[in-house]
Amino acid sequence: MLNTRQLQILQLIIDDFINNGMPVGSRTISKNPTLAISSATIRNEMADLEELGYIYQPHTSAGRVPSDLGYRLYVDSLAADKLLDAEQRVLIRNLLLSGKIKAEEIVEKAAHLLAEMTGLAIVASYPGFKKRALSNLKLIKISDAKVLLILVSDNEVVKSITLSFSGTNQDILDLISNSLVRNLEGSTIEDIDIKKISRLKYDLKQYGNVIDYLVPILRDSLKNIEDNEFYIDGFENFLTVPEFSNSEKARKMYRLFERKEILNELFDDIQSEGIFIKIGDENKITELNECSVITTAYRYRSKDLGKIVVIGPKRMDYRGIISVVEYTRNTLSDIFSGIYL
Amino acid sequence: MLNTRQLQILQLIIDDFINNGMPVGSRTISKNPTLAISSATIRNEMADLEELGYIYQPHTSAGRVPSDLGYRLYVDSLAADKLLDAEQRVLIRNLLLSGKIKAEEIVEKAAHLLAEMTGLAIVASYPGFKKRALSNLKLIKISDAKVLLILVSDNEVVKSITLSFSGTNQDILDLISNSLVRNLEGSTIEDIDIKKISRLKYDLKQYGNVIDYLVPILRDSLKNIEDNEFYIDGFENFLTVPEFSNSEKARKMYRLFERKEILNELFDDIQSEGIFIKIGDENKITELNECSVITTAYRYRSKDLGKIVVIGPKRMDYRGIISVVEYTRNTLSDIFSGIYL
């Protein structure tokens, strides 16, 4: 559709616009030594590119700015994915590996790292829990009145819940824990039912009264488990982006991401495998029509574990950001899949 | 020092300025029915108040704005602390009590709630952990290669650490956990030493090789425990404050609170008991000279557990905010002290 020169000019315009954020004039492009054509010729080509919808003028006497279509072509032609340089790769890996911590914390760390490295806003979903199978469980005495219930899912995510429960000791709790694991292991966490819990009574007849007291507490607690759905980081980055430095706009963006239904809509739309980019109007959520949204999923072995969404202005360093996101995603997947352990 | 009328005028000026954010003119004050004096008289009084340093003019033909000294007098004369209305009290308590969760999560919830209710930025420190005594401990198998170490401190704070540790089963882990608890219970967590851990060997001779493998992992993990020091929330609120809506300023504030040494300085300065307010230049940290900082500490029984800092522009609804902060602090203390459990 576009000839080589047109494509080259379009790329130069977009590169320049990404760097400087100001409409690009024909003279700027004509200065490029690999092109060696005059500004007048560039102007003619620009008029064509505009007619084809790849660029437009904010006003009559301004330079050109890429349209969504222009960005799309630009992004699609970034086939030669820049590999992250070794230094950055080591940095990311070391930061994510430092301190062996909980799944949630690793995701948060990765999102924070991404926010810092990309200078954009990040939303990440935590590894799922409720829909997974239970793989281990433990009751731990915290104080005279409190017991901690630890649940481990088959995707190695851990949750803890504090119960109000007194008049027991750790030895009894261990017995109860063991019995519960035997009875509940393999059940989907959100579907754990009272019947299975009640089998405790038969296992541990001698502690009947303790169990009678504990069962309803356990049931209620399990019912109230919630997936901590999203972690948000780097929204303050919107404050430095000239396109959003109008604090009204920045705040609107922030408020947008406090709305769970918006996040759900955004996350439901993410396909697995690879990295996806939605530019401007390509986003279904109209509030994001001025943004580009880059999404990917991190995995546990061969299943999706959670998703990462990068949100920024359409004017962003796609090439660099894609490579950082990709490497972080892969590292995260490796960590969760146990490659590094 | 000030006569009744002067004090009244000062309060009216500050009330009006807090509400409207614009310099207050003599005519505005003279309209107040309880005063019933002309604007000319107000002007004379204002000139006196300015001479005394309680108010000042941003420029010659503008109204008056409270100085730090003026705010100080205003805040100190707010003796009749407004009690929070029952509705808000119930709201705060229910929100903080809903779902019995971990200490960290309760603090985060409280900070988030405060950010929403006050419209200001909140920094909270989590309950301390490293300097506390160990009260319970448990190893839980997560997968073939991972074991979770759960630590409970005597102030009922729970931490979990993932260890890479394979070739064992939950029964052995239970035995090891029990032995560790016996040997380490009461030790200060950051001081747990290898010697005490090594006693495992004598307790559980039959698992000698497992123990030899586990001890160094445990030691390293315990060394690397870090107190998750601070939780920050509501900084986006700075975007709505006209005084900071200049996004440069808002961003500066945000960056300020990413610096741990600043937060440490801020938190070290907090006294216990009660609610403290630093206005403008009263803050040692020069970057906060345009802000007011309200601080308080939540407690576990009769000892400080963590601190809460509210940061906003000097122009804030001190009366309302103090009462919200106070009630939240008290509720938090009650929850941690087990009053509600």
Added chain:
DNA sequence: GCTTGGCACTCGAACGAAGAGAGTGCTAAC
């Protein structure tokens, strides 16, 4: 002697005109 109406004065905010500058489209020549 405090209070008040009146008045000249001051200063910032808003508005508009003028000028500069960047960039364009078009035309005619190469």
Added chain:
DNA sequence: GTTAGCACTCTCTTCGTTCGAGTGCCAAGC
């Protein structure tokens, strides 16, 4: 097909003007 040249357009900045809110001070009044 490319390019130099030129008229044209539109934004941005600057500068002066006006408008209005608010002041300080003075002289009269209670």
